[in-house]
Amino acid sequence: MARGIPLGHLEIEGTLKPMIVMAKILSTLILVIWLLRRRVQIGYAMLAGSIILFLIASPTWEKASASLQATLLEIRTWEVMLAMFFVMCLEHLLRTSGTIEGFMKSMKTMLRSDRVLLALMPAFLGLLPSLGGAIFSAPMVEHASKRYHLTPENKVTINYWFRHIWEYSNPIVPALILGSQISSIPLGTLVTHMVGYTFLALILGWIFLLTGVKFRPQKQLENQTKLEVSASLEATLVESTLTKTSWHSVRYILLALGPIIVNIILVVTFHLSAAVSMGLVVLAMIVILRLRWKQVIRMMINSFEKKLLLGILSIMFFQNVLTASGLVQELVALLQGTNLPIAIMLGLSALMVGILTGSPQAVVAITFPIIAALAPGSINTATTAYIMGIAGAMLSPAHLCLIVTGEYFKGDIFKSLRPVLLLEGIILMIVMVTYFV
Template identity: 35%
Template structure:
């Protein structure tokens, strides 16, 4: 095995050990990055260069501000009663909060936003009332259903980037792997939702056959989502700016609908310094690996191996999914290799998308896992374990189907 893999494994072991000893996620991951730096570079200039690039990259501040405004919006929805009214209406429509638990994170997953699981988390918490579900199960439900459209949503930056690099059309990609989105929903429902036991039918089900709809709550709950969607997609606005405008713009509407909210607390309660610190540490970790060339070394090692192309692509996508925790991260690294290996090969593109997501769903560098665990105060490794089981099933079924469909 190439030496770079032993270094990366040692770094991952260090991260796991530190997390086990309750060291905060940001410092644990950054410590792993510094261990790689000690073996690979030891140049203080590289440390400083990576820090500079992290702090000046638009992505960093767009993400931090976007997370902040998402939390502001959550406070608005919660304190105005719109969140509760929306969940009650969904229960009246579908008769059970179980449907809301799966549907709402999936629906919000259509909105392209890094760390967007923080938006759907309070809805999952509200919808879980009256259902026997622990914090780790809430976290896993929020994470899993939030990401089922990761490779079949034409609005996702990662999907657009992948198709542009690999020279395939978005419609071809969706046709090829769109069924995996359905598979992920079905697996999530069977494993995470179906076993849940309803303990309080009054809260979790529609026991009165009341099919009334709280239109005000639906408007105030879905309005910000739709407005953000339009601003980001139709007007190509940065996510942070779009969310900021939505947060401020909807304040007078809450008062107009007689849903008064404490404006000052909206902006003060959302200042989670620990979360922001963790996010910057993770982004610095990714940039450090880029600057010192670790990611390039891993790619070169696989390029010189004798493995078949599908195996190389799957391994690379999985590894960089784990290391970057970001769809755009593994796509930006692996998809150019796919484009060189076999231009326009939709099979390899699909393998990259699915295995990259599998890696992304089992790593503490994934920002959605960070914000979800932080919100529910759940166990990181128990949450990852539940997602890992679902990810394994997804990869297994996808691999078997791909092998017999294209390589047998």
């Protein structure tokens, strides 16, 4: 027994301390999640969480100063912000140059398969992350689905699922870039370990979403009206014109896919940071498209997304406050005394955060600082938690892409989520088997 301190008091203190640590962290996370569910921008939500966390964790000027300096002076903060800025620049270039529109027309002429187009259109636009970007591929899915017996819910699910197959492997996905920076695991390493899940998502989507009785083409009416005949002839004429200008089709395809492929090669093969690789890609596109200085300046101004960059800065600040507060170290000691594998425990936390927020960025922002402390440099822990977090975000009714797609097709989003639940369930089963085997 310690001198002057009753044994019972020590036992109570030892029991209460873990509960107090968990209560402090959970109260902060609940606040952040509540703000996100009320459509508060992620930057402001994470900033509010940082302030509350600081206030309930023995606030001192030294802790505040250390957190602020770590956020503003660390290179990784500015690397991730630069990377996201260049991503927005690339999206602006491809959109304003007509490359995206030309790519879609070219692929439609070349493939001549509406079922392939149903997967390709949302998948291609999903390569370029943009908030609520599913609305851009929705009209293309609507057009390609005319020959089939698809309900609005079928269309919602197809557009929603194939748009997000890249969440595991596209090195310009914000959540991946942020996860790499927080966990200090090279982006190329994360992509290499999870690229298989992109192919798995594609295969599962094709089997469960693009096959079955509903994809038997509707029988054409025997007596076509003159208007239908005219439209058919017009479509044939357009396809003939595109065939004659096949070089333009190839050019659009190269301009659309080239930057993404080159960026993946630079990150995975040459291990360049996302900021450097994206900067080189954007510079190359400026030269290829022969942009003038005025156009370059306009691109930079239009690509400066203050909300997105503030969000990234706030997330990095939250991580540093969490570290400076000392709560992470106490949480590490607490969790090391449990028998549950850390990766599974953090994965379940990421799954719940994803379901509650519907945001992959929020999943990374909330769970990865804890992963960085509990299992620094552990690729298995990081990828397990990330994949489970993506599953949660995909199953969330709060996911913005799901909401805008449901509004476009006038479909019931909860019915649309039923096939997603099946597909994500299969992916999570494979994650569990992979982890324990």
